[in-house]
Amino acid sequence: MPAxxxxxxxxxxxxxxxxxxxxxxxxxxxxxxxxxxQLATYRPVHDAVLQALESEPSARVLDxxxxxxxxxxxxxxxxxxxxxxxxxxxxxxLAHAAERLRPHGTAETARVALVRGDATRLPxxxxxxxxxxxxxxxxxxxxxxxALRELWRVLRPGGRLLLALVSPPFEIIAxxxxxxxxxxxxxxxxxxxxxxxxQVEAAGFHVECRRRIFRIPGFLLPPVLTVAxxxx
Numbered sequence: 001m002p003a004x005x006x007x008x009x010x011x012x013x014x015x016x017x018x019x020x021x022x023x024x025x026x027x028x029x030x031x032x033x034x035x036x037x038q039l040a041t042y043r044p045v046h047d048a049v050l051q052a053l054e055s056e057p058s059a060r061v062l063d064x065x066x067x068x069x070x071x072x073x074x075x076x077x078x079x080x081x082x083x084x085x086x087x088x089x090x091x092x093x094l095a096h097a098a099e100r101l102r103p104h105g106t107a108e109t110a111r112v113a114l115v116r117g118d119a120t121r122l123p124x125x126x127x128x129x130x131x132x133x134x135x136x137x138x139x140x141x142x143x144x145x146x147a148l149r150e151l152w153r154v155l156r157p158g159g160r161l162l163l164a165l166v167s168p169p170f171e172i173i174a175x176x177x178x179x180x181x182x183x184x185x186x187x188x189x190x191x192x193x194x195x196x197x198x199q200v201e202a203a204g205f206h207v208e209c210r211r212r213i214f215r216i217p218g219f220l221l222p223p224v225l226t227v228a229x230x231x232x
Contacts (some may be wrong), residue, residue, distance in 0.1 A: 005102045007094040007114035010123035026092030032068050033096065044215040045135045045164045046071045048225050050078060052162055058131035062087065062154065064119055064147075065137025069097030075133070076104055076111055085129070086114045087122065089140075120146040127156040135164045136223065139188045148203035157232040161205055164213065167193045167224040193224050200228050 049071065053061075057080020063072045066086030075084045086101075088094050094114050104112045117123045120143045132151050141147045151161055168190055191199065197207050205228035213223045 005098050005104070005112070005114070007091075007098055007116055010115050010117040011089070012118055012121055026090050029068060029090060029092035029096050032093070033070070041215065042067075042070060042136065044213055045223050045225075046074060048211075048213045048223075049133050049135055049162050049164055050074060052225060052227055053078060053081075053131060053133070053160075056160065057081065058129075058160065059083070060129045060131075061085070062124070062129040062132040062151075064122075064132060064134045064151070065089075065140070066097060066114070067093045067137075069100040069114070071133065071135055072097065072112060073100055073104070076101075082111065084112045085124075086112070087117045087119070088114075089116070089118065091116060120150060122150045122154050124154045126153050127159075128154050129159060130156060131160045131162065133162045133164075136166070138163055138165045139190050141189070144189060144191070144199060145203065148199060148205070152204045152230055155230045157230060159230045160208075161200070161228045161230070162225065163196075163200070163228070164223050164225040165190075166221050167191060167196055168221055169193070171195075173221070193226075196224070196226060200226060204231050205229060206231060 059080060059082040061075050061081055061084050063075060063084060063086045066072050066088045069086055072084050072086040075081055086097055094116055097114055101112050115123060119141050132155055138144065155161065169192060171192055193210060197210065200207055207226060207228045209227045211225055213225055215222060
């Protein structure tokens, strides 16, 4: 990255329109960093991911769906992490992330970089990362199986995937929310814990553990952290 951290543009020009619009996330980026939003919604999930990552330090970490860079900023300070690459679909989110991470990206040996890209066609070489994390983003990916295959590809053999998102216990809840979001024009794809586990393992990962994350809003539908390892 040049002096004055920005982000690299690597979004394919032929991205299908099946998923939510970029404008939705650009607008959400304006309130994403409000303290109450972070404290109630995102901080508990980030804490859980960082705690899980701490058990096996990883030098090169990919943050897919990095948003405004809140988790990336904390990852840089985590034990054993040498570099963090944040990737997101939204230019608005990345603009905020670039501002937040600027102090970490001005030196020639910058430990952080940002890329605008598509989770289903990641612009990174195979086996580039020791760990990949994704928090409250996976349900927005229109082709989750393709995204998982890409995450498998860019992780080194034995690398870990830490995936955290709301995962309803019953299919009927996931289906109802999906229908509602489609009606407002911003589709998402919630998946039950068992279905997500099957998806992750079908992509070539071994699921090591799953646990629910408590947070006050949505306590009836808490996020689930899935930790999986890429097969060798």
